[in-house]
Amino acid sequence: ADTMRQQVRIPVPQQQPRSTGADGPQLVSYVLPVYNEVDGIRRFHEELTATTATRPEFDYEFIYVNDGSSDGSLEVLRDIAKNDPRVRVVDFARNYGHQIAITAGLDHARGDAVIVMDTDLQDPPKVSLELIDAWVAGAEIVSARRRTRQDTRFKRATAAGYYRVLRRCAEVDIPVDTGDFRLLNRRAAEELRGFRERSRFIRGMVASMGFKQHEVLFDRDERVAGETKYPMRKMLRLAADGVTGFSTVPLKMITRMGFITLGLALLGIIYAVTLRLFFPAVTVSGWTMLMVAMLFLGGLQMLSLGVIGSYVGRIYSEVQQRPLYIVRDVIRHDAD
Numbered sequence: 001a002d003t004m005r006q007q008v009r010i011p012v013p014q015q016q017p018r019s020t021g022a023d024g025p026q027l028v029s030y031v032l033p034v035y036n037e038v039d040g041i042r043r044f045h046e047e048l049t050a051t052t053a054t055r056p057e058f059d060y061e062f063i064y065v066n067d068g069s070s071d072g073s074l075e076v077l078r079d080i081a082k083n084d085p086r087v088r089v090v091d092f093a094r095n096y097g098h099q100i101a102i103t104a105g106l107d108h109a110r111g112d113a114v115i116v117m118d119t120d121l122q123d124p125p126k127v128s129l130e131l132i133d134a135w136v137a138g139a140e141i142v143s144a145r146r147r148t149r150q151d152t153r154f155k156r157a158t159a160a161g162y163y164r165v166l167r168r169c170a171e172v173d174i175p176v177d178t179g180d181f182r183l184l185n186r187r188a189a190e191e192l193r194g195f196r197e198r199s200r201f202i203r204g205m206v207a208s209m210g211f212k213q214h215e216v217l218f219d220r221d222e223r224v225a226g227e228t229k230y231p232m233r234k235m236l237r238l239a240a241d242g243v244t245g246f247s248t249v250p251l252k253m254i255t256r257m258g259f260i261t262l263g264l265a266l267l268g269i270i271y272a273v274t275l276r277l278f279f280p281a282v283t284v285s286g287w288t289m290l291m292v293a294m295l296f297l298g299g300l301q302m303l304s305l306g307v308i309g310s311y312v313g314r315i316y317s318e319v320q321q322r323p324l325y326i327v328r329d330v331i332r333h334d335a336d
């Protein structure tokens with residue numbers, strides 16, 4: 001039996017040491033991206049700490065990632081950190097964007113659970129307690145899903161449409177109306193750290209990981225101060241990262257178009273040749289040859305693009321270097 005046991009002992013990625021003793025309170029980390037939130041950040045921290053104070057059974061750490069703010073947010077964060085030893089500030093050298101800021105925060109988080117939320121109070125701190133409750137009840141990943149949201153009509157409509165289209169074409173099951181407000185348990189956070197691709201769509205990566213996922217519904221509030229840091233340009237980039245990162249539909253469309261063009265070209269060729277053979281009076285001289293060559297080449301080019309595209313797609317997924325698989329647990333005879 002001993003040799004059997006030896007055989008099934010396969011290497012499991014090294015776990016980070018627990019930050020708290022086995023019997024001590026569990027640590028909950030908050031990952032908080034900040035970009036030019038000078039007018040709201042202090043109020044945010046007050047509300048967050050007031051909310052977490054109602055759950056003294058946990059330890060907390062608050063990891064603010066200053067994403068190259070240019071408005072004095074850093075000074076406020078410094079001050080907050082001076083007065084609260086649970087606060088850590090990761091200060092970026094420039095603005096890298098929301099998704100990278102979250103990634104850096106995750107890299108620094110040591111908690112048994114990690115909560116990612118916005119710092120403009122659109123994600124209400126009290127909802128994070130519901131995420132914690134679901135985690136305590138056994139969920140490994142808990143996503144906060146918007147039941148309603150106070151944003152411009154344009155933003156609501158485009159977001160609603162986008163998530164539904166993405167859901168249809170993505171290869172993984174990306175939940176609708178869900179941003180990056182969620183809780184990950186220690187294992188899930190650790191696995192998410194293994195995704196190092198540069199164009200990041202974190203909600204897609206989380207969805208692709210599996211684990212026991214749970215949803216909590218909430219009403220998304222209005223921004224307390226300032227305005228959205230997601231202008232059209234950044235929104236479109238994120239939307240494109242979602243589609244190209246988790247779907248090969250655009251590629252498949254090229255291939256399909258190639259087949260359709262080639263099929264139509266064949267019909268056109270038959271038509272042109274028939275016309276030339278049986279109704280020579282109708283055609284201008286040289287027309288048939290031109291039509292045949294043009295249609296055939298056009299179709300062939302489309303199809304070749306599709307073939308090249310599918311290789312590019314494979315290269316793309318190779319360079320993403322995503323984990324091949326995620327093992328939740330290895331079950332063996334002498335497990336404790």
Ligand code: UDP
Pocket residue numbers: 032033034035036037067095096097098101117118119120122227228229230
């Ligand atoms: N944010 C960031 N870097 C950016 C843009 C935004 O860290 O380049 C942060 C921002 O401070 C906020 C969160 O990401 O905490 C969400 O941004 P915002 O509220 O502007 O987006 P919206 O809620 O309008 O979609």
Ligand code: MG
Pocket residue numbers: 118120122223228
């Ligand atoms: Mg916001």
